Amino acid sequence: MERTHQESKEEELIETNSSTTAATSTENNYDKDEYYKSKGLSAYDDLEKKFQEFQNAFRRMNEAFGQKLLEQFGIANPDIKYTHEPQVITAKDAAKHMIGKKNILILTGAGLSAASGIPTFRGDNGFWTRTYGDETDPQVILTQRFFTQNPELNWQWHYDFIELEDRCKPNKGHHAILKFQEYCHLQNDIESFLVTQNIDNYHPQLIQQSKILMKNQEEKKQGESNYAFTPFVYEIHGNVKYMHCFNDEEDCGQQFYKAPTLDQVKDKTNHVPKCSSCGKNMKPHCMFFDESYSETYYRSESVHKFMEEKMDCLIVVGTALATGLAKRIVNKALGKIECPVIEINLETSIDRGYNLQILEKSEIALDQLFNEYYRLRSPKVDILQSGQVKSQARASSVVNQSKNPIQKQIIVQNNTKQMTQAKQTNLKQASTSTGKAVQQKPAVSKAVTSSNKQKIIPKR
Template identity: 45%
Template sequence: MNNTCWAANDKTQHLTKTFRVNYTPTMKAFMFLILVYYAIEFLRCGLFVLFVLLRWDFCHQIYTFTAFNEILVLLLTVGVPVVRFTYPGQLCSGDHPIFSFDANQKEYGYWLKLYLMESSKPEYYEKPLSQMSDDEKNLYYVRLMEQVRETQRKAKETMEKNAIAKVGIEGALKASREVEERYEKFKSDFGVAINKLAVSLKDTVTSQNVEYTHKPVEVTAIKAAEYLKNCKNIMILTGAGLSAASGIPTFRGSNGFWTKSYEGIEDPTEILTLKCFDQNPSIAWQWHYDFIDLMKTCKPNNGHQAIYELQKFSKNYPKKLNTLLVTQNIDNFHTVTIQNNNQAKKIDKTEGTSNFAFTEDVLEVHGNVLYMRCYKNCCNDFYLSPEPPIDPEERRSHVPLCQKCESVMKPHCMFFDESYTEELYRSKTVSEYLNDRLDGLIVIGTALQTSLANQIVQKTLAKLEVPVVEINPEPCVKNGFGVIVKESSLTSLPTIVKQLISLKSKQK
C-alpha cells in the first residue's frame, strides 16, 4: 500500500488525488467477514445497502448531490445498516451531518467505520493554522479556495434561477392585467346590454306574466289621495320631472340636458359609461361640471317640500304611515329641502368617510353629483366634487385624483353600464322594502327608462291590489292598478299630500 499521501510535486493538486489503495490478504479477509455479517442482516431486515467509498474525490462528488443525501438519510432512519470503508480523518467524513458518528448515531442509525491505513491520516487538519507547516497551509488554502469557488458557483446558479423566476413572475402579472382588462370590458359591454334588454322587455314581461284585476284610471289630485288613505307603507319614487319645475331640464326629450355634445360625442349612453371613462375621464367630468353649474342656479320647488311634509308626518305618526323616499335624481334637492327645514338627523358627515355621500331619509339610487370617490376603489371614502373650473381649457382637462392612491376620481353618479349595489346605490334596501312592506306607490316625473325604477313599478303592479299613483303629464303606467294624475307635480303633489295627511290624521 502506498503510504506517501502528500508528495512535494502535488502541492498544487487536490490533497486527495494521491491516495492509492492495495488490499492485503488480511484486509480482504476482514472485509469478507463484514460482508458475511451484513448478509445475515439482509436476511433479517429484508434490505442491505453497502457503500464502499475509497477515494475522497468520488466521495465528495457523490455527497454533494441532494438526492443522494435524502436517500441515505431515509435508509439510516428506517434502520437499514450501511457500511462505509474510509480512512481515519478522511475529509468526506465531516462534509455532512449524517457522517458524524458521535453526533448522529441515535438519530440516523449507525455507521461502521473500517480504518484501513492508519499512516495515511492527514493530521494537520486537527492543527491550528499557526502550527501548520508551509505544505500543510498550502493544502489547507487549496481546499479553502475550492470551497469559496463552490459557494460562488452555487450563488451564481441561485441568481440565474431568480432571474428566470423574475421573468416568469413579470409575465404572469402582465397576463393577469390583460385578463383583468378584458374582464372589465366584458362587464361594461354586458352591463349595457342587460340594461337595454330590461327596458325593452318591460311591457312584454308585464303583459305576458300578469293578469291584472284593474285598469289604469285618470283622476284629480284630491281623488288620488283617496286611493292611498288605507296604505301604511308608501314608497315615493321621483325622477327628473320633479326637478324640471326648478329649472333643471329633463334628461330626455328635445329640450333635455342629454342633447349637449362633449368632444364630439352626443349620445349620453356613450358619454356616461365606464368604457368611455376608462378611455377619457375628462369627458364625463366636463358633463358633471356643467350639471353642477346648472344645479347652482336652481333650487328645490313645492313638490320637494310636499314630499318632505309627508315624510315629516310619517315620522310623527309612525303607526299611521311609513314612507321611503327613492330618487333617481342626482341634484341633491331632496337633501337640501330636509336641511332647509332643519330636520336632518345628526349623522357623521365628515368628508373622507364611507357615509359622507348619504342622507338617511333619502335613497339616491343613481348617486349624487356633489360627491366623488376613487375609481380604483382603494377605499370606500367619499369626498366633495371639485368646484367647476371657470377657464374653458382647464374645464376640459381637469380630472381630480385620489389623495391616497393618485388614481382618477369618479363622480358618485351611476353610469349606464354600471350595476346597482347596496354599498353605492342602496339597491338592496329598496328591494327589501318593495318586496316585504310596500302597499302603496307614488311615482313622480319618471319615464321608467332605468331598470330599477321600472322594476319598482312593475313589481308593485304585479301585487294587483296595490295602487300606483303616477303624477306625470306623459304617464308611463299602461296596465294594472294605475291611478294617473296628468298634472304638473309642482301643483298636484302638494294637493295630494295635503289631502292624504288630512285623511290619515282622522284615522285612529
C-alpha cells in the same frame, strides 16, 4: 226480395227527413253568411269578438269575487272599487287610495326637477342633447369605458351639471315631498320611503335642513359633506355633488368626498380630481350606463328589501321608467294585491294594473294629493271637561290658521299631550278623594258598632 208496404213507407220518410235536414242546413248556412256580411264580419271575427267578451266577463267575475273575499276578511276598503285597469283620476280622489296604507314608497324622476329649471334628460332640449368633443351620445359619454379614455370630457359634463344645479333650487314639488316625509316621521303608523333617480341633490339638500328629520346627532353626521348617503332618501343613480376613487377594488374606492366645481379646480387644463390615497382618477358619484346597481354605491339592496317586504302603496313622480330598478319597483307594486300605483306625469308611463293616473304638473299635483291626505287623516281631539272648551277652541283656531300640515300636526300633538296630562291629573285627584273616603269608612263603622254595643242590654 219483395219489400213490404211498411218498409217502403219508412224509406220514403227517411229520404224526406234527409232532404229536409240538408235544406235546413243549407238555409242556416246561408242565413249565417248573410248575417256576418250584414255586420261587416267574417265568421272568424265573430268568434274572436265573442271570445273577447267572454274574457272580459270572466275577468270582471274574478275581480268581483276577489273584492268580496278581501272585504270579508277586512282587508279591502268597501268605499273604493278596485280595478285592474289604469284610470285617470284627480289628486284629491287619489288620496283616498292612500288611506290605510302603512308603507308608502315615493319614486321620483327628472320630471320633478323640471319646474326648478333643470331640463329632463330625454326631452327635446334635454341635457342629453349637448356635445362633448366629437361625441354627442350621452349613452357613450356617461360610460366607464369613455371615462377611462376621456376622463376630462366626462368630468366636463358633470361640471356643467353641477353649475346648472347650483343656479336652480328645489321647487314646490320637492318641498311637498319633504313635508310628507316629516308628517310620516311624526306618526306611529306610517312609514315613507323616498327613492329618487335624480342626481341633482335637491332631496338631500332639503332633508339635511329639516329639524324634524335630522333630529339626532347620529343622523346629522351622515349628512356631512364627506358622506354621500343622506338618511331618508335613496339615490339609486348617485349624487352629482359627490365623488369617489375609480379604483373600486381598494378601500379608497368606497370613500366619498365632496365633488368640486370647475371654479374650485386649480389646474383648468387637467381638471380631473385625483385620489389622495392611490393617485388614480376620481369618479363622479353618478351611475354610468354600463354600470350595475349595488348596495355600496346605490343602496339597491335596501330598496329591494323595502319594496319586497313592506311597500303597500307607490307614488311615481315625473319618470319615463327607462331604467332597470325603477321598472322593477313599479312591476313589483303592480304585482301586489291592493297596492295602488299613483302616477303623477304629464304623459303616463304605465299602461296596466291598479294605476291611478294624475295627468298634472308634479309641483301642483303633489300639494293637492298630500293636503287632501292630511285632511282625511286629521285627528279628532276629544274635549275632556267643560272647562277646557275655551282652550280647545283656541287650539283649534291656531291649528286652522296654520297652513303648514306639519305645524298643524305638532300643534295637535302638543294639545293632545296637554289634555292627556290634565286628564291624568283629574283622575289622580278623583282617586285621592276616593281613597280618603275609603279610609274614613271604617271609623264610621266602628262608631256605629260602638253605639250599638251601648244599646245592647246585657242578659241577666
